[in-house]
Structure formats: C-alpha cells, structure tokens
Amino acid sequence: MNLFRTALLLAKKDLYSELKTKQILTTQIIFAGLVIVVFSFAFDPANNTTKAVIPGVIWVIIVFAGILGLNRSFISEQRNETMQGLLVAPMEAASIYLGKFLANFAMMLVVELVSIPFLFLLFDFKFLGSVPYFILVVFLGSFGFIAIGTFLAALAANSKSSEMLLPLLLFPITTPILIGVVQATKIILTNVEKLSSAIAWIQLVTAYDVIFFVVCFLLIDYVLEV
Amino acid sequence: MSMNLEREKAMLPGTPLTSVKSANLSKILFGGTVISMLVSLYFIFIFAAEESTMHAAQKIFYFHVSSAWLAFMAFFVTFVFSILFLIKRKRIFDTYAYVSAEIGVVFTIIVLTTGPIWARSAWNTWWVWEPRLITTLILFFIYIAYIMIRQMDGVWDKKARLSAVFGIIGFADVPIVFFAIRWWQTKFHPIVFGDGPSQQGGGIESSMLVALLVTITAFTILYAYLLQKGVSFEKMKLKVERYKEKLREELEQ
Numbered sequence: 079m080n081l082f083r084t085a086l087l088l089a090k091k092d093l094y095s096e097l098k099t100k101q102i103l104t105t106q107i108i109f110a111g112l113v114i115v116v117f118s119f120a121f122d123p124a125n126n127t128t129k130a131v132i133p134g135v136i137w138v139i140i141v142f143a144g145i146l147g148l149n150r151s152f153i154s155e156q157r158n159e160t161m162q163g164l165l166v167a168p169m170e171a172a173s174i175y176l177g178k179f180l181a182n183f184a185m186m187l188v189v190e191l192v193s194i195p196f197l198f199l200l201f202d203f204k205f206l207g208s209v210p211y212f213i214l215v216v217f218l219g220s221f222g223f224i225a226i227g228t229f230l231a232a233l234a235a236n237s238k239s240s241e242m243l244l245p246l247l248l249f250p251i252t253t254p255i256l257i258g259v260v261q262a263t264k265i266i267l268t269n270v271e272k273l274s275s276a277i278a279w280i281q282l283v284t285a286y287d288v289i290f291f292v293v294c295f296l297l298i299d300y301v302l303e304v
Numbered sequence: 305m306s307m308n309l310e311r312e313k314a315m316l317p318g319t320p321l322t323s324v325k326s327a328n329l330s331k332i333l334f335g336g337t338v339i340s341m342l343v344s345l346y347f348i349f350i351f352a353a354e355e356s357t358m359h360a361a362q363k364i365f366y367f368h369v370s371s372a373w374l375a376f377m378a379f380f381v382t383f384v385f386s387i388l389f390l391i392k393r394k395r396i397f398d399t400y401a402y403v404s405a406e407i408g409v410v411f412t413i414i415v416l417t418t419g420p421i422w423a424r425s426a427w428n429t430w431w432v433w434e435p436r437l438i439t440t441l442i443l444f445f446i447y448i449a450y451i452m453i454r455q456m457d458g459v460w461d462k463k464a465r466l467s468a469v470f471g472i473i474g475f476a477d478v479p480i481v482f483f484a485i486r487w488w489q490t491k492f493h494p495i496v497f498g499d500g501p502s503q504q505g506g507g508i509e510s511s512m513l514v515a516l517l518v519t520i521t522a523f524t525i526l527y528a529y530l531l532q533k534g535v536s537f538e539k540m541k542l543k544v545e546r547y548k549e550k551l552r553e554e555l556e557q
Contacts, residue, residue, distance in 0.1 A: 111415075229473075237456045246452060251473060252444040293476065295370050297469045300390055 085170040097132035110193035148227040150267025152235035171302035219259035222287040229294040333529035340522035352515035356462030361425040370523040371414040386471035398464035403534035446474040
C-alpha cells in the first residue's frame with residue numbers, strides 16, 4: 079500500500095508543479111492543434127476520403143503530443159538534481175515510476191479530451207460509432223503508450239541527448255499496440271457492424287498493456303539505480 | 305542519473321594473457337564455418353530440387369530463411385545474456401549481449417535485403433506492407449535503438465544495465481513476429497511448416513528441407529564463430545583501454 083501512497087504523492091507533486099507552470103500541458107495542446115492544422119493541409123477536409131484517415135490522425139496526435147510530455151517528465155528532475163533526491167528517498171523505484179506514469183497519463187488524458195473533439199469539429203466528422211467503445215480504445219491505447227513511454231523516458235534520461243533517443247526507443251516498441259489501436263479505432267468510427275473484430279483488437283491491446291506494464295514494473299528497479 | 309563518481313575506465317588489474325584456448329576454439333569454429341558453408345552450397349545448388357515456377361531465383365530462400373533464423377537466435381542470445389547480466393553483473397555477459405545484438409542487426413539487414421530481391425521475382429514487387437515484413441523491420445529498428453543506447457556516454461556499467469533492460473523489453477517484440485502471422489491473414493508468406501489457418505501449409509520438398517536444414521546449421525556455426533570473434537575483439541579493446549589508462553597514470557606521476 080505504501081507503494082501506491084508514495085506514487086500518488088509523487089503524481090500530485092508533478093501535477094501541482096504542472097498546474098503552477100502550465101508549461102507541458104500548454105505545449106502539448108498547442109502542438110496537437112498544430113498537427114491538426116498540418117493534417118488539414120495534407121488531407122483536404124472538404125474531401126470525403128479524408129474520413130478514412132481520421133483514426134490514424136487521432137493516434138498521430140496522441141503519439142506526438144505524448145512524446146513531448148514524456149521527454150520532460152524525467153528531464154525536469156535533473157535541473158536541481160532532484161532525481162537523486164527521489165532515488166535516495168525512502169521509497170521504491172517502482173513508486174517513482176508509478177507516480178510519473180500517473181502524472182503523465184493524467185496529462186495525456188487532458189490533451190486527448192481537448193484535441194480529439196477539436197479534431198472532429200474541424201474535420202466535420204460525423205460520429206456514428208459507439209462512444210463507450212471509442213473511449214475505451216483511447217484509454218487503453220494511451221495507457222499502454224504512456225506506461226512504456228514513462229519507462230523508456232526514465233531509461234533515456236541517462237543520455238545527454240535523451241530528446242532524440244526517446245522516440246527512437248519508443249516508436250518501435252509501441253508499434254504493435256499502435257497498430258491494434260488504430261485498427262480498433264477505424265472499425266469503431268467507420269464500420270460499427272464489425273464490432274467483434276474491434277473487440278479482438280482491444281483484447282490484443284489489453285494483453286500488451288498488461289504484459290508491458292508488468293515488465294516495466296519489474297525492470298524499473300534496474301533503470302532507476304543510484 | 306547514477307553518480308558518475310567511479311572511474312569511467314578501470315585500471316588494469318593483473319589479468320594474465322591466457323588466450324591460447326580461445327584461439328584454438330576460434331580456429332575450430334572458423335574451419336567448421338568454411339566446411340559447413342561449402343557443404344550447404346553443394347546442398348543448395350546441386351542437391352536440392354529446383355522450384356517449378358521460380359527456378360533458380362528460389363535458391364535465395366535458403367539464405368533468406370537462414371539469415372532470419374540467425375538474426376532471431378542472435379536476439380534471443382542478447383535477451384538471455386541481458387537477463388544474466390542483470391542477475392550476475394559480470395561484464396562478460398554484457399559483452400556477449402552486445403556482440404550478439406550487433407550480429408543480429410547485420411543479419412536482419414541481410415534478411416531485409418534478400419527479401420525484396422526474392423520478392424521481386426516471386427511476387428513481382430520489392431516490398432509489401434505485410435505483417436511479417438513490418439515486424440522484421442520493427443525488430444531491426446529496436447536493435448538499432450539497442451545499439452544507440454550502447455553509444456551513450458557514461459560509465460560502462462550504467463550503459464550495460466540500461467541496454468540489458470532494453471534488450472529484455474525489445475525481445476518481447478519477437479513473439480509478435482510469430483503471432484502476427486496467425487493474427488493477420490497473410491496472403492504472401494506461405495506457412496511452410498505445419499498447418500496455418502489460411503493456407504494448408506504449402507509444404508516443402510524433402511530435398512529442399514534437407515538443404516535448408518544444412519544451411520541453417522552452417523549459419524549457426526557461422527554465428528558461433530562471429531560471436532566468439534566479436535567477444536575477443538571487445539576484450540582486446542578493453543585491454544587496450546586499460547593499458548592506455550595505466551600509461552596515463554604513469555605519465556601523470
């Protein structure tokens with residue numbers, strides 16, 4: 079229980095400092111908006127075929143905006159050597175990971191909450207699919223992405239060029255999850271009759287979420303060593 | 305993140321130069337590689353039956369599959385030595401993991417090169433976005449990232465620790481490659497061994513199977529040779545570093 083308490087404390091600390099500076103969240107949301115604008119140039123919103131790329135665009139936004147937040151989550155601890163403080167504090171490395179994960183995940187959800195309706199609005203997307211399933215897919219997808227992302231951010235933070243290293247580590251590892259999530263989103267948004275195959279994809283993504291979360295939890299002790 | 309108080313390069317502890325045994329092993333493995341490669345060439349080009357539609361172009365299949373096998377085995381070895389390193393914390397395990405990953409990347413490049421050459425004659429296209437191709441490509445990227453972690457600055461044990469962690473995480477991608485075959489209904493890659501869900505297992509001619517197995521054996525011996533050679537190179541590099549450090553100490557005095 080102590081693990082969760084310290085993790086919540088740490089997440090609260092991160093979210094408070096974020097609330098104070100509003101640095102990362104603003105950047106992420108503005109960046110998400112810019113991605114939407116760039117996509118409106120790339121795919122004409124007036125064109126009907128554009129509807130087909132919407133599921134992909136949603137995940138491109140989540141991935142790129144997520145990377146921005148993940149990069150900062152451990153780098154920000156380096157300025158005053160606060161990472162050392164966290165590591166020598168009487169708590170497990172796993173709770174540092176869990177705390178950072180919760181903070182990142184909360185911020186990611188806020189970004190999604192703002193940017194996805196915005197995307198639908200700007201691309202004039204008629205939502206015909208099932209809303210609960212869509213929310214479930216977005217939730218599971220971001221869960222897996224942030225879980226591995228936080229872990230690899232902790233790993234990459236050891237490098238001087240961690241901003242460059244993190245995407246290289248994260249994208250190949252998360253591709254299976256992203257494939258599954260994009261397929262599921264596509265089915266749910268455009269082709270609800272095939273819900274059963276979407277559920278199969280959701281199961282796949284859930285399995286990966288669980289596996290990678292457990293693996294990250296076990297291995298974080300080796301990453302966050304003093 | 306970890307304290308960089310320890311020296312980046314350790315001083316030379318009195319390691320005696322005992323490499324006669326490994327030199328012998330190297331020679332044996334080299335001989336084994338040459339002989340088994342020649343034998344496998346015989347089996348591929350003379351013994352094995354020619355494919356009825358693709359003719360000689362199909363011969364690349366043996367190298368393609370064997371390279372893929374070698375790459376997978378190399379990554380598996382990296383995975384095993386990564387775990388061993390995290391448990392035992394011995395530098396030699398880390399060296400093995402690193403060298404094996406390097407060999408794996410080289411042979412993944414070979415797979416990704418021979419694949420399109422074969423695909424051009426078999427499917428009339430260089431590349432298709434088909435699950436197994438994508439996953440092999442992703443595997444390639446993962447191990448490129450693994451090597452990039454190795455190129456990080458800092459003390460060796462930090463790099464070794466982090467790359468061991470990544471080696472374990474990265475290997476979790478390998479089952480996906482096999483799972484992907486069953487998951488997506490593949491059109492291009494026939495499931496040659498056993499029965500697949502979509503095809504009735506194309507099957508393989510027995511002389512071809514023999515040739516394939518011989519080639520795989522040859523590639524396995526080649527892998528053992530490369531691994532042994534690579535590790536001895538790494539050891540030599542380490543030794544040179546230590547001598548340099550010793551020299552520096554002496555000059556400073």
